[in-house]
Each structure stands twice: as C-alpha cells, then as structure tokens.
Amino acid sequence: MSGRPDGEECLGDLGERQILEKVLRPRYAGVAGFGDDAAVLGVPIADRAGGELVATTDSCPTPLVTVLGEADLFHTGWLLVTINLSDLAAAGASPLGLVVNYTLPATTTVREFQRLLDGVDACVAEHGTRVVGGDLRDGGTMQLSATAIGQCLPDRRLGRAGASAGDRLLLIGQPGYLWAWAFVVAGRARLPEAQLRQVRDRAFRPTAQLTAGRVLAESGAVRATMDVSDGLFATVRTLCEANDLGARIDEDIRLDPAVESVCEQAGVRPFDLAQTWGDWSLVAAVPAGSVEAVIAALAAEAVPAREIGELAAAGGGYVLTGPGGERPWQGIAQERFSSSSWHGDGLDRMLSDLSRTG
Amino acid sequence: MSGRPDGEECLGDLGERQILEKVLRPRYAGVAGFGDDAAVLGVPIADRAGGELVATTDSCPTPLVTVLGEADLFHTGWLLVTINLSDLAAAGASPLGLVVNYTLPATTTVREFQRLLDGVDACVAEHGTRVVGGDLRDGGTMQLSATAIGQCLPDRRLGRAGASAGDRLLLIGQPGYLWAWAFVVAGRARLPEAQLRQVRDRAFRPTAQLTAGRVLAESGAVRATMDVSDGLFATVRTLCEANDLGARIDEDIRLDPAVESVCEQAGVRPFDLAQTWGDWSLVAAVPAGSVEAVIAALAAEAVPAREIGELAAAGGGYVLTGPGGERPWQGIAQERFSSSSWHGDGLDRMLSDLSRTG
Known part of the structure; x- marks a missing residue:
C-alpha cells in the first residue's frame, strides 16, 4: 500500500505502530495510562463523592456541512464530540472524559486523520474535558463513535421521565x-x-x-x-x-x-x-x-x-x-x-x- | 422497505421507535435510566471509594468462527463483550457496566438482532455485569463497538509500564x-x-x-x-x-x-x-x-x-x-x-x- 497519487502519506503507509508513535503519542502522551488499553478517568476521588456516574455513546453521521461541501474532517471530529457531550448535558452531568472509537480506511491520509483529531481535541478542550482513550482500526468505510463519561450532581441526574401536565x-x-x-x-x-x-x-x-x-x-x-x-x-x-x-x-x-x-x-x-x-x-x-x-x-x-x-x-x-x-x-x-x-x-x-x- | 424474501421481519420494517419498544424495552427496561441518552452506572457510591475509574473501547472484527461458517450473531455479540472486558482484566479492574454502539443494515432481521443481543447479554451476565446503555443506527454495513467502564482496587491499577529485566x-x-x-x-x-x-x-x-x-x-x-x-x-x-x-x-x-x-x-x-x-x-x-x-x-x-x-x-x-x-x-x-x-x-x-x- 502506498500514498495517494498526490503523494500524501496514508495511514496504510504507516501501519498501526507508526500511527501510534507519529500521530497519537505526540498528541496524547500526557494522558494517564497512555498506551494501556484501558483509559483512566483521572478525577480525584473526593470530587466524585456523591454524584452518579453516567455514560453515553453515539456514532457520528456524515455532518451536514460535509454534505454541503466541507471536506475538512475537523468538523466531523468536532461533531462527534458535540453529539456525545450533548447527551451528558441532557443528564445534567459534567464530563469526566471521552473514549473514541475510529474505524478508518487505510487510504485516509495522515493529514486527514490529524484534522479529525484536531476537531475532536478542540471540542473537548472547549468543554474543559479530554480524550482519555480510544481504539483505532482499519476498515472499508469511516465509522466514528465515542463514549462520554460524566458525573451528575448528587441526586440531581436529569432524564426524560418526571414531567407533569402544565409544566x-x-x-x-x-x-x-x-x-x-x-x-x-x-x-x-x-x-x-x-x-x-x-x-x-x-x-x-x-x-x-x-x-x-x-x-x-x-x-x-x-x-x-x-x-x-x-x-x-x-x-x-x-x-x-x-x-x-x-x-x-x-x-x-x-x-x-x-x-x-x-x-x-x-x-x-x-x-x-x-x-x-x-x-x-x-x-x-x-x-x-x-x-x-x-x-x-x-x-x-x-x-x-x-x-x-x-x-x-x-x-x-x-x-x-x-x-x-x-x-x-x-x-x-x-x-x-x-x-x-x-x-x-x-x-x-x-x-x-x-x-x-x- | 419490507421483509426478506423468506418473510422474516427486518429492522427496516420496524423503524427505530418500534425497535425500541419491541426489542430493546423488553430486554433492558429494568436498567436505571432506560430511555435516556446517558446510561447510569448504577453502583453504590460507597463501593467506588478509593478505586480509579477506567474505560476502554473496542470495535468488533468479524469473528473467526463466523469466517469459518458460523452464521449466528450470538457469537459476534459475545466476542464484542469479551474484547472489551479483556482490557479491563488487563487493568485489574472490575466492570461497572458496558455501553454498546451498533450500526446495522436495515435489512438485518429482528431475529438476527435478537441473537446479537443474546450474545452480548449472555457474556456480560457471565461476568456479573450488564449493558447500561447504547446507541443504535442504521448503516450500510454492520459495525459494532462497545465501551467497558470499570473500577480498579485502590492504588492497584495494572498497566503496561513498570516491569524490569529479570521479571x-x-x-x-x-x-x-x-x-x-x-x-x-x-x-x-x-x-x-x-x-x-x-x-x-x-x-x-x-x-x-x-x-x-x-x-x-x-x-x-x-x-x-x-x-x-x-x-x-x-x-x-x-x-x-x-x-x-x-x-x-x-x-x-x-x-x-x-x-x-x-x-x-x-x-x-x-x-x-x-x-x-x-x-x-x-x-x-x-x-x-x-x-x-x-x-x-x-x-x-x-x-x-x-x-x-x-x-x-x-x-x-x-x-x-x-x-x-x-x-x-x-x-x-x-x-x-x-x-x-x-x-x-x-x-x-x-x-x-x-x-x-x-
């Protein structure tokens, strides 16, 4: 497998180990447990006392802005995070961290992948949280999902049930x-x-x-x-x-x-x-x-x-x-x-x- | 969209709302927060004191047994869970719950989907844990991922680093x-x-x-x-x-x-x-x-x-x-x-x- 006709390096040119070293380590080496399969939700225990833990997962559809002509994967990454954090918002929860799951064609260029990660990282940073772990796999079509983990205030988890007529x-x-x-x-x-x-x-x-x-x-x-x-x-x-x-x-x-x-x-x-x-x-x-x-x-x-x-x-x-x-x-x-x-x-x-x- | 030639009902015949009511609610209605987008990791607070939270995500490849001729999606569901719990095992963590993320073709039969869920549920039950939430979406090809959330013993998270020559x-x-x-x-x-x-x-x-x-x-x-x-x-x-x-x-x-x-x-x-x-x-x-x-x-x-x-x-x-x-x-x-x-x-x-x- 070699680069695209325009000479851009693809993920399939690197292989998983070089992707880890060249793309992911520079970006995420500071994350506790980087390299381990299980990510650490690095929140001091005291801060967790009393509030329920919640988790939500969503996969990312093709963003409308992409359908409308925007090729930059930054916005796909941003949307993936927004979709997942939005579910935490509806629960009244604060995010502890996000784990991401990317299936990408081997022909994805490194630059495209970096832009995807840029979008993900920009959006988590905007909300004061971060990517704590993930999984990367090659496949025929791009498929992105994430799981956001959060914590509610004690006895204050919000949900769909509980409303009355007149509300x-x-x-x-x-x-x-x-x-x-x-x-x-x-x-x-x-x-x-x-x-x-x-x-x-x-x-x-x-x-x-x-x-x-x-x-x-x-x-x-x-x-x-x-x-x-x-x-x-x-x-x-x-x-x-x-x-x-x-x-x-x-x-x-x-x-x-x-x-x-x-x-x-x-x-x-x-x-x-x-x-x-x-x-x-x-x-x-x-x-x-x-x-x-x-x-x-x-x-x-x-x-x-x-x-x-x-x-x-x-x-x-x-x-x-x-x-x-x-x-x-x-x-x-x-x-x-x-x-x-x-x-x-x-x-x-x-x-x-x-x-x-x- | 209608059923398969053999008359079996497909997910595309039901639509998301009926899938929720006919397939998922009977199976998961007892889960706290069922129906909300954010799942609850229903573990008493006291039990969480002191141990680090960890999360891991993995997508599921085509199982080898499927390549070898086994059509029953039970084994795909089982493998999806095993892959994710295995990463918790390597961290020395006990599972608090699993969130699942399924992209399935609309032509997937209800029976096939049930078997997938059977395999997932059998495997989480085997390990004393459960599915606490998930996401379901239609797409061109089946794509399954999950995120397992677990808790380590206080100061006993295991990982890749820390070994010495002679170990x-x-x-x-x-x-x-x-x-x-x-x-x-x-x-x-x-x-x-x-x-x-x-x-x-x-x-x-x-x-x-x-x-x-x-x-x-x-x-x-x-x-x-x-x-x-x-x-x-x-x-x-x-x-x-x-x-x-x-x-x-x-x-x-x-x-x-x-x-x-x-x-x-x-x-x-x-x-x-x-x-x-x-x-x-x-x-x-x-x-x-x-x-x-x-x-x-x-x-x-x-x-x-x-x-x-x-x-x-x-x-x-x-x-x-x-x-x-x-x-x-x-x-x-x-x-x-x-x-x-x-x-x-x-x-x-x-x-x-x-x-x-x-």
Whole structure:
C-alpha cells in the first residue's frame, strides 16, 4: 500500500505502530495510562463523592456541512464530540472524559486523520474535558463513535421521565443555524459578511449545552430534559411518551436576526427552522412557577432560553398554537431504520419540506 | 422497505421507535435510566471509594468462527463483550457496566438482532455485569463497538509500564483453542466428540480474564500486564517497548490435550498455536520471587497460568529458548493498517503460516 497519487502519506503507509508513535503519542502522551488499553478517568476521588456516574455513546453521521461541501474532517471530529457531550448535558452531568472509537480506511491520509483529531481535541478542550482513550482500526468505510463519561450532581441526574401536565417547555440554545447555513449554500439566501460568518461558525461548531445542563441540575426545579438530536418534534414527542402526556407548542418563535433573515429570503417560517435538528439545543420541562428563575439562571451563564409551550394531558396530542389558532403538529422528525433516517442524501427534500409550509 | 424474501421481519420494517419498544424495552427496561441518552452506572457510591475509574473501547472484527461458517450473531455479540472486558482484566479492574454502539443494515432481521443481543447479554451476565446503555443506527454495513467502564482496587491499577529485566512472564489462560478449531474446520484434525465440543465451546465463547486480573491486582506482586489481543508476540513486544526491555521466551510449552492433539495432527508446534490471538489470555510480568505465589493465587480461583519466560535487557531483542537452543523470535502479529490486519480473509495463509514451522 502506498500514498495517494498526490503523494500524501496514508495511514496504510504507516501501519498501526507508526500511527501510534507519529500521530497519537505526540498528541496524547500526557494522558494517564497512555498506551494501556484501558483509559483512566483521572478525577480525584473526593470530587466524585456523591454524584452518579453516567455514560453515553453515539456514532457520528456524515455532518451536514460535509454534505454541503466541507471536506475538512475537523468538523466531523468536532461533531462527534458535540453529539456525545450533548447527551451528558441532557443528564445534567459534567464530563469526566471521552473514549473514541475510529474505524478508518487505510487510504485516509495522515493529514486527514490529524484534522479529525484536531476537531475532536478542540471540542473537548472547549468543554474543559479530554480524550482519555480510544481504539483505532482499519476498515472499508469511516465509522466514528465515542463514549462520554460524566458525573451528575448528587441526586440531581436529569432524564426524560418526571414531567407533569402544565409544566412549561423551555428550548435552550440558539436553534436554526445549521439549516440556515444549508439554505445559504443552496443559494436560497444571502447574508452580509458578519452574519455569514456567524451562521457558518455555529453550523460548523455546534456546542453541546453542558453549561445549561449544569445550571438546570443545580436549579433543582427542572423535571425532565432531553437534547434535540433528531428535531424538536421528535424530542417533544419522546418526552411526552415518557410521561404519558401531550404538548401544546407556540409556533410564534423569534430566532436570531441572521437566521430570521435566511427564513425571510428562503420562504421558511422561523418555527420550521427552529424545529430542525443539528443545533444541539436542550428541551426542559419546568413547573410554571420556576420558569422565570430558570431562564434567569441560564441567562447569568449567557445561555439563551425561551418558553415554547407546555405539557398537557395525553389525549390532546401534539398541538401548535399561534396567532392563526390551533393545528395538529406534524413535525419534522428523523427516525433511524426508516425512510427518514438521515444519511446525508435527502438534502433537497429536506430543504423543500422546510420551505413548503412557508 | 419490507421483509426478506423468506418473510422474516427486518429492522427496516420496524423503524427505530418500534425497535425500541419491541426489542430493546423488553430486554433492558429494568436498567436505571432506560430511555435516556446517558446510561447510569448504577453502583453504590460507597463501593467506588478509593478505586480509579477506567474505560476502554473496542470495535468488533468479524469473528473467526463466523469466517469459518458460523452464521449466528450470538457469537459476534459475545466476542464484542469479551474484547472489551479483556482490557479491563488487563487493568485489574472490575466492570461497572458496558455501553454498546451498533450500526446495522436495515435489512438485518429482528431475529438476527435478537441473537446479537443474546450474545452480548449472555457474556456480560457471565461476568456479573450488564449493558447500561447504547446507541443504535442504521448503516450500510454492520459495525459494532462497545465501551467497558470499570473500577480498579485502590492504588492497584495494572498497566503496561513498570516491569524490569529479570521479571518472569506468566501466560494466564488456556491458549490455542480458537485456531485449533480452525484446523478442525479445515479438516486438518479430527477429535473425539467430547474434545470437539470442548474446543468448539472455547472458540465460540472466549472468556475475558477478569477473575485473573482481579487476583493479579490483589496480589500486589504484578508489575505489568497486557491482554493477548493481537497475538503473544505483539503483546510481549509491546510490553517490552513500554519498559525498554527485551524478552526470552521458552518455546517448550504444554497445551491442553485437545489442543495438543490438533497440533500433532495438523503438524503445528504447540508454541505456534499458543502464540496466536483469539483466546484472550493475559500476560503478566512478575518478580521471580513472587511467581509461585501468584500462580497459586490464580489456581485457587481455577485460573490456569504458566511461566513462559522472562524480561531481559533491551539489547537482547526477542529470543526463543528451547531444547534446541536459542533463536530470534519472529512472531505472529497482526498489525492494523498493515497487510497483517485481520479482516477475516487471510485464513488459508494464517493456517499455512502456523504449520509451516511444524
């Protein structure tokens, strides 16, 4: 096996042992237990007292920005970390470390691999955590997964169950950026340079809401949480099913100016952009009397949040409310192992679906 | 998407939500936090005091027994768990739980998926641990990985570093069974029914040496450990490199009678079968004065172990010693991202390599 036609060195030119020495050791030699198969979650014992340990694993789909033409694996690495940390955020947990699992073709260049690792390491650093171990294997197609391990505050693990009818739903984070970028790339909207950069940055480097998750857990006022990994509808429906409830969601939603500008140009209603996936927001169920305090606590950490509706009795189903009255919510939701499962090949349909209702 | 021609229901017929309800919930509903994205490592806090947390991840190659004709995914699931728990064993850690990550084609039948889960669950149960969470995604090819999380005894985490020249090397476990089975399937050896069943059982259900790892950690006498995931040579070489040492290994080794019978019939030297991979043995470096006590402590837990050689100064390289004198050790070792990386397609070559030296 030899390098690519352009002369770039491939992983298959190095072999596992040289990959370890030339690529991984310089990067991770400082990690406790580097070289051992089992990674050490190097947290002082005292700091762990009292809080439940949690673990979550997710594999990384082809990022939308890659489908849209971005070849740099940095963003794939960044997304892999975000996806996993987002699940810790929804549990109100703080990360102790991440283990990564990479299957890569032997024709992957060393430079590509380095960019993948750069993205992973940049994202874990952004959240004050790190890669503590991993596995690397050659295979026919790239397949990336990770496992994030975290710790909750004592008796404060958040989850899907525990919400009641009448609880308000908060949407935490800034939705709409990823698919706004898709409309820009598709030529359906134009933005001034500063907004363009803002939309691109958020689409390329989505942020797990770990800070928000911690604030929600500390508040003691939150009854249930979930991250928006498959769209707002899928998230709300899952929350409802876990608690045998329905939901009433206000479709009159304001987004950030750059995103609203894309909506207007592309003929997309803000609510429809807000209910897409890819921005790694959180949804939280909060008793009405605590909404103001929770939003203020989030604001104190510079985390935007807004009330988007409430949980209701199961019989009511999923209802959208707005200036024009009420209607059933037929939300955007991807479901794995179904025709809606996202593999990066339904872009045109997704864009059409979004603007059809505009 | 519809079922297979034979009418069997596929995962693509169900979709993610029905897979959750029909397959996963009945199996895992009792797990704390079932349905949440982050799994709970449900261990009482008091039990965790003092011991380091470790995590390890490995993806699962195509099992050799599958290459040899076994279609039942039970054994793939079993192997996935064994691979991961074996790394905990090498750290001297006890498992707290496993998170699994499955990418499966939508054409996977429900029955196949159930068998995969059966194998995973049987193997974790065998070791007194369990699956605490996971991720399921559809994709073009099956890709399975897992992450095992464990806890070491206080100040007793074992790893590759810490061995000295003169330390004896113990091989812990019963090597040779997996490739003995390969010779049987290839028609190169025949065994009476009882031995055949014994060889098949061990090949199909290899056991991670968790009990041994715990005994080694408790002994306080072990300086370094590693599991034999890529063959004995690769393991000893890695241990040596981690400690800047060489090794002298006695090639006069006795194996279990069924395995020795296969060796004799197939024209393979016992040492060559012993140095293959797939039996998930451990290698441990132990000061000479402690060898007897460590082997006795292992024997008390019914774990077989034998001294196979010693660590030496780096300059001596890797030497085989035996009745016929000394010779350099050119061991069998698979290396990922190289031509020796195992993808299940080099079986004939592997069998030839093994018997060439016979």
